[in-house]
Amino acid sequence: MVHKHDVAIIGGGVVGCSVLFELTNRGFDCVLLEKNESLVAEASCGNSGMLHTGFDAPLNSIELDCIRICQRRIFDVLDRLHLPCKKIGATMVAWKQEELTRLSEIEVHARQCEVSDVVSLSMSQLYQREPHLSLGAYGALLIPAESVVDPWLMPVAFASHSKRKGAEIKTECLVTSCQQQSQYDWQIETTSGIARASCVINCAGLYGDIVDKLGGFQNFQILPRKGQYLVYEKRANSLLNSSILPIPSQVGKGVIIFRSVYDNVLVGPTSEEVTSRLLPAIDNDVARRLTKHCDDTIPGLKNYQVVTQYAGVRPATQTKDYIIKADRNKSWITIGGIRSTGVSGCLGIAEKVYDLLTENIGLDPSRSLTAINSLNYRRIADDYVVIDGAAYKITHPITLSGMEYSAKL
Numbered sequence: 001m002v003h004k005h006d007v008a009i010i011g012g013g014v015v016g017c018s019v020l021f022e023l024t025n026r027g028f029d030c031v032l033l034e035k036n037e038s039l040v041a042e043a044s045c046g047n048s049g050m051l052h053t054g055f056d057a058p059l060n061s062i063e064l065d066c067i068r069i070c071q072r073r074i075f076d077v078l079d080r081l082h083l084p085c086k087k088i089g090a091t092m093v094a095w096k097q098e099e100l101t102r103l104s105e106i107e108v109h110a111r112q113c114e115v116s117d118v119v120s121l122s123m124s125q126l127y128q129r130e131p132h133l134s135l136g137a138y139g140a141l142l143i144p145a146e147s148v149v150d151p152w153l154m155p156v157a158f159a160s161h162s163k164r165k166g167a168e169i170k171t172e173c174l175v176t177s178c179q180q181q182s183q184y185d186w187q188i189e190t191t192s193g194i195a196r197a198s199c200v201i202n203c204a205g206l207y208g209d210i211v212d213k214l215g216g217f218q219n220f221q222i223l224p225r226k227g228q229y230l231v232y233e234k235r236a237n238s239l240l241n242s243s244i245l246p247i248p249s250q251v252g253k254g255v256i257i258f259r260s261v262y263d264n265v266l267v268g269p270t271s272e273e274v275t276s277r278l279l280p281a282i283d284n285d286v287a288r289r290l291t292k293h294c295d296d297t298i299p300g301l302k303n304y305q306v307v308t309q310y311a312g313v314r315p316a317t318q319t320k321d322y323i324i325k326a327d328r329n330k331s332w333i334t335i336g337g338i339r340s341t342g343v344s345g346c347l348g349i350a351e352k353v354y355d356l357l358t359e360n361i362g363l364d365p366s367r368s369l370t371a372i373n374s375l376n377y378r379r380i381a382d383d384y385v386v387i388d389g390a391a392y393k394i395t396h397p398i399t400l401s402g403m404e405y406s407a408k409l
């Protein structure tokens with residue numbers, strides 16, 4: 001007889017790991033099913049690792065709501081788990097006079113989003129704060145609370161902590177079909193056997209639309225969007241004190257020059273519609289455009305080496321906002337289209353899932369909460385970190401190129 005869990009989470013990216021963490025901490029019996037041999041191996045291993053404040057998120061969106069909740073909770077959780085985080089702030093620069101109106105609109109928008117510490121900088125304040133920036137800026141905004149985390153370690157630590165608290169994590173476990181036997185009884189066929197759960201939560205990222213169909217839904221279609229980066233050596237980090245943002249365009253935040261939590265300087269991401277959901281190859285023309293962006297913005301970067309390059313894919317959909325929906329009769333929750341702020345909104349998404357699970361799906365919320373305790377982790381080889389005695393393969397270039405071998409708690 002196969003054990004029936006309360007919840008089966010399909011997908012071990014930042015969203016699935018965060019949902020697992022939240023629900024396990026709130027006393028639910030969870031299993032996470034991940035098709036790859038490692039966690040965090042798709043959309044979540046090709047991002048910038050920024051914890052955005054939500055200053056530019058669409059008003060009245062689920063996305064803004066999730067980011068706000070996450071901002072309230074994440075710093076305490078990172079602290080308890082002893083995970084790295086740096087509040088380095090961001091500076092948005094207008095390089096053309098005609099961008100000044102947009103800059104003022106963004107300042108107003110930030111206040112509407114309740115990010116109230118955003119301030120405009122005079123040009124002398126800008127160049128005092130960022131002396132290596134090219135001359136010729138027309139205006140700038142400071143967003144002091146923008147932060148960076150390790151985008152691989154954080155979700156993997158969430159998963160590891162959940163395992164410690166009794167959750168089951170199955171990798172190399174592709175979900176191939178889902179059969180509902182009765183309202184609270186799903187039988188899930190995978191390439192490594194059958195799983196059973198009262199409720200299924202679709203956190204399948206770039207394959208979210210395909211997994212939704214397995215549950216009998218057709219909520220959205222994934223339209224993959226690529227983003228490419230250059231990573232510079234750590235010695236370049238003296239050239240910037242905050243993330244340097246351009247004025248955002250219709251397609252996104254634009255190319256940013258920033259420091260990772262481990263102090264490598266990165267430039268990216270681009271934003272390109274692609275057809276494949278697989279991690280994309282590096283395009284040399286795009287790399288040249290990124291180099292030019294650096295030369296134009298912080299010319300001193302010319303003197304430093306690019307140590308690696310990478311590209312990721314955003315699980316964008318035909319709609320701009322996140323899709324977070326529950327179907328009570330089917331006892332199924334869909335989380336889809338978490339395209340560009342899944343790290344920033346992770347605990348907000350997870351909290352919304354908890355609310356849906358207890359209020360909409362109707363699973364009993366009266367369970368014992370568990371405490372969040374610190375984790376021991378240590379990089380033991382080029383591509384492995386041991387957390388709580390188990391080895392996890394590093395899949396994110398920010399961690400690979402930045403984490404020290406001595407990182408240990």
Ligand SMILES: Cc1cc2nc3c(=O)[nH]c(=O)nc-3n(C[C@H](O)[C@H](O)[C@H](O)COP(=O)(O)OP(=O)(O)OC[C@H]3O[C@@H](n4cnc5c(N)ncnc54)[C@H](O)[C@@H]3O)c2cc1C
Nearest residue numbers: 011013015035043044047048050175205227341342343344
């Ligand atoms: C270029 C770029 C830059 C970004 N920058 C930032 C940033 O700075 N800050 C920020 O907050 N966000 C950023 N994001 C967004 C963030 O990375 C995404 O929102 C997030 O990774 C989405 O996570 P996910 O868990 O939904 O998807 P994924 O990471 O894709 O995880 C889904 C998982 O489901 C698994 N899966 C799929 N189908 C099945 C199946 N049938 N059976 C079992 N498992 C299955 C997959 O293998 C995968 O591991 C960026 C994204 C990109 C690409």
